[in-house]
Amino acid sequence: MKVVVLTGAGISAESGIPTFRGKDGLWNKYDPTQLATPEAFNKDPKLVWEWYDWRRQLIAKAQPNEGHRILAQMENSIKDFWLITQNVDGLHQRAGSKKVIELHGNIWKVRCLKCREEYFEYKAPLEEIPPKCKYCGGLLRPGVVWFGESLPTDALEKAFKLSEEADIFLVVGTSAQVYPAAELPFIAKRSGAKLIEVNPEETPVTPYCDVSLRESASTGLKKAWEEIRKYTA
Ligand code: APR
Numbered sequence: 001m002k003v004v005v006l007t008g009a010g011i012s013a014e015s016g017i018p019t020f021r022g023k024d025g026l027w028n029k030y031d032p033t034q035l036a037t038p039e040a041f042n043k044d045p046k047l048v049w050e051w052y053d054w055r056r057q058l059i060a061k062a063q064p065n066e067g068h069r070i071l072a073q074m075e076n077s078i079k080d081f082w083l084i085t086q087n088v089d090g091l092h093q094r095a096g097s098k099k100v101i102e103l104h105g106n107i108w109k110v111r112c113l114k115c116r117e118e119y120f121e122y123k124a125p126l127e128e129i130p131p132k133c134k135y136c137g138g139l140l141r142p143g144v145v146w147f148g149e150s151l152p153t154d155a156l157e158k159a160f161k162l163s164e165e166a167d168i169f170l171v172v173g174t175s176a177q178v179y180p181a182a183e184l185p186f187i188a189k190r191s192g193a194k195l196i197e198v199n200p201e202e203t204p205v206t207p208y209c210d211v212s213l214r215e216s217a218s219t220g221l222k223k224a225w226e227e228i229r230k231y232t233a
Contacts, residue, residue, distance in 0.1 A: 001080065001167050001168070001231055002080040002081075002162075002165050002166050002167050002168070003074065003078050003079075003080065003081045003082075003116055003167070003170065003228060003232065004081075004082050004083075004084065004162045004163060004165075004166035004168070004188065004193075004223055005071060005074075005081075005082070005084065005169075005170040005171075006084045006085070006086070006163075006169070006170070006172070006174065006185060007071070007084075007086065007092070007173055007174065008077055008085075008086045008088060008172070008174025008175065008176075008181075008200060008202075009063075009072075009085065009086070009173060009174070010172065010173020010174060010175075010211050010216075011020075011067045011068065011091075011172050011173040011217040012062070012065075012087055012089055012091055012173075013061055013216070014065040014066070014067060014216070014218055015019065015062040015064060015065045015091060016058070016061075016087075017058060017059060017062050017091075018088060019175075020032075020171075020175075021088045021172060021175050021177065022115065025145070030051065032085075033056070033113065033147070034047075035047070035048055035051045036091075036144075036146050037146050037147050037148055038146055038148060038149060038155060039148075040146075040169075041141060041146070043129040044126055045139060045141075046129055046130055047141075047219060048130075048142075049126070049129045049131065049161055050131040051220050052107065052142045052144075052208075053124070053125055053126050053129060053185070055162055056107055056108070056125075056126075057124045057125055059089045059090070059091070059107060059124075060085060060122075060124040061092065062089070063094075064091045064092075064094050064095035065091075065217070065218055066218035066222075067172065067216075067217030067218045067220075067221050068094075068097070068174075068222075069095050069120050069160055070093055070218070070221040070222065070225055071095070071172075072078070072092070072095045072096035072097045073225075074225065074228070075097055075099055076096075077232075078142075078214065078228075079111055080231050080232050081099060082099050082101065082162050083097050083099060083100045083101070084100075084101045084159045084162065084163075084181075084184065085100060085101070085102055085103065086103050086104050086105060086174060086181045086221070087102075087104070087105050088102065088105055088107040088144045088176070089107060090106055090107070090108055094131040100113065101140040101155050101159055101162075101171075102155060103145070103149055103151050103152070103160055104150075104151065105142075105143045105144035105145050105152070105154065106120075106143055107142060107143075107144055108120050108121065108122055108143075109121075109143025109144075110131065110133075110141070110142065111140065111141050111142075112133035112136060112138045113139045113140070113141055114133060114136050114138025114139065115133060115135055116138040117133060117135050118143055119134070121134075121140070132174075142185070151180065151181075156180060159181075160182055160184070162186040163184040163188040163193075164188070165191070166188045166193040166199045167192075167193055167195045167231070168193060168228055168231060168232075169184075169185055169188035169189070169193040169194070169195050169196070170196045170198070170224055170228070171185050171195070171197045171198070171199075171203075171205055172197075172198045172217050172220070172221065172224075173199060173217050174199070174203070175201075175203055176203045176204050176205045177203075177204070182204070182205075185197075185205045185208070186205075186208065194210045194211075194231070195208055195209045195210050195211075196209060196211045196212075196213070196224050196227060196228070197209045197211070197212040197213065198212060198213045198215055198217055198220030198223075198224055199212070199214070199215075199220075199222055200215065200216055200231075201214075202214075205215035211224070
């Protein structure tokens, strides 16, 4: 029994990290084209890094919540389990999840535009903005995927394959508006998976779900776990 999960910003909402499109979402306060595109970064790397530095500090202070912990428990109890996330906050890993595929990169990763080195930089706040490469002194960029950029090929290919093979596909806390990640639940459904959703609001995935729980991640995942246990006992 293969269980595959796709998470979005909603699973980190209960850790105090704002989502992007909800009522108090980040894209209501900031313009994504000014902060989360290669053009925005090339135009003003300092402004873009100030925004990421603010998000990094917020995330550094945040703790994984019950929803993250339940998914880590599921990984330990279900042999054939994978977690695909759109989130860059690293909270799944801090909750103990190991089999994590990060489709949009990781906010703690930095990549040098000069020597191409990529490494983890956990300083929050950053000592210098924009930060410079520890190897060559070149300009660093956040190790995340921006609008208009392609996703890491290996991560995306693995995510497509897992979605095709899933017997149960669980979608948690995503508005399912950003592709190619949003395609994954539909691939799973077309391939015969049982589709379960946890989201306080309806999404484009809702009509295709076998079960759609109008709940927050922590509450909804407890119920989804019970539902899944029936099939993985
Ligand atoms: N529990 C579960 N879901 C929640 C909660 C909660 N406590 N609070 C909000 N949500 C839901 C919202 O209803 C919404 O459907 O989480 C979803 C968040 O949607 P978005 O803000 O669009 O986040 P996401 O779907 O992850 O965005 C995808 O867009 O901006 C880019 O790269 C960014 O990875 C991100 C991608």
